[in-house]
Amino acid sequence: MLFMTKWATHPEYRHSNLQAFAKMPAGDEVGDGGEGLKLVGRWHGLDGTTGVAIFESDDPAAIARWSIAWSTTMDVDITPVVDDEAVKAIGASIQN
Numbered sequence: 001m002l003f004m005t006k007w008a009t010h011p012e013y014r015h016s017n018l019q020a021f022a023k024m025p026a027g028d029e030v031g032d033g034g035e036g037l038k039l040v041g042r043w044h045g046l047d048g049t050t051g052v053a054i055f056e057s058d059d060p061a062a063i064a065r066w067s068i069a070w071s072t073t074m075d076v077d078i079t080p081v082v083d084d085e086a087v088k089a090i091g092a093s094i095q096n
Helices: 011-022 060-070 084-093
Strands: 002-009 038-044 050-056 074-081
Touching (some): 002 011, 002 060
Antiparallel strands (some): 002 050, 002 074, 038 050
């Protein structure tokens, strides 16, 4: 299952969050979620205060753990999502 996360850093934590992220070893960016959480892609707003990431996991608790680990310094919204192929299949199944 795919999850889209959007975040907005609390203004007073902007620099400390950026510094913490910059120090993370490559591949450790999902460590807060534990086993079963794969980062598909992540993009950051130019000012460093917002961003979006797509995670893959069969365990909703893994994405919740990742979110909770950052929740003291940023607001995180999580939305289950599907790809184009899945949406096309859904659209094709609609009967008028």
